[in-house]
Amino acid sequence: MLYLSIFLAFFVPNIIGYGGGPAIIPLIEAEVVGRYEWMSASQFAETLALGNALPSPIATKMAGQIGYEVGGVTGAVIAVLATVAPSLLLMLAALGLMIRFKDAIQIKRMSQWVRPVVVVLMGLLVVSFFEESMAASGWMHTALLGGAAALALMKFNWHPAAVVVSSLAYGALFLG
């Protein structure tokens, strides 16, 4: 039963998630934090932060870690399979057909029409991270860290891993 839940929690986001791994993150959050309540929003945020600091695809790192947390090694394997296998099988099976229809307006607008929903889900995630951070560290640290991270990422083009590591150092020194 638990394994079925793990499978569904990762299968559903990945089969309706268009736009690659990052677009799937808010959908995973809706399942893992919202529906199954396996972790809190701030635990999810911590997992996501570490995931962003490491290379390789984000959706599979999240699946592996959360699956492991909830159901051990078997849970991790199920979560990763539910993430990778369905879309890959679809791709292998449907490629011939898709090449014929790839310019069809119906196919193209599928991902276009889903995108605004992804915008909303990501926006809601931003809000929940903001609330978590306000509750954990107060507005001063939140504004300082958020502002510094925004400058480093967008203005000075820092590597995301460098930004995460710097914030960890700040937290160890000033929030401990």
Added chain:
Amino acid sequence: MRQSQLSVSFLKIGLLGFGGGPSMVPLIHDEVVRRRAWLEDQEFGDILAIANTLPGPIATKLPGYIGYRVAGIPGCIIAVMAIIFPMIIAMVGLLGLYSRYQGVSWISGMGQAVLPVVMVMMLQLTWDFWKKSRDTLGVPIGGVMVLSAAVLIYGLGLHPALIIVFLLASALLLPAKLPKRG
């Protein structure tokens, strides 16, 4: 031979690819088209376009399909494993350490400090997706869709999957010529 080439190539891509799947596409292109010459440029473009119209993470669909093309089913499995496995292990290990020492105050400080950073990263992604929506749908339609989705999900508490499935079905089933202006 080809299987070990596959594992080396995708291991490399996995370790160099920061920032999630979509940011890894150029790395995959470079390795698969330019260095190994497993695919022609044109074919890679076709595969990428199709992968983008299918759901699921892009950085496993592409390696999976390319691995399959190069060395059959084993190739498919090798390519996907090579790209995802090492960092899943790293992630589980690091978070295990983190939760073991969570009681230590400077370590829990690290957990707190990282929250605003993820918030900004997510905000950046949100903005990217809005820009893409705006470019393909136009500001009026894109804006109305964002607002309606917000009302349905946040206001009425509808599960996002329902809205997405509804949109996908309409995208497929509605006639190609819609009276809409971008």
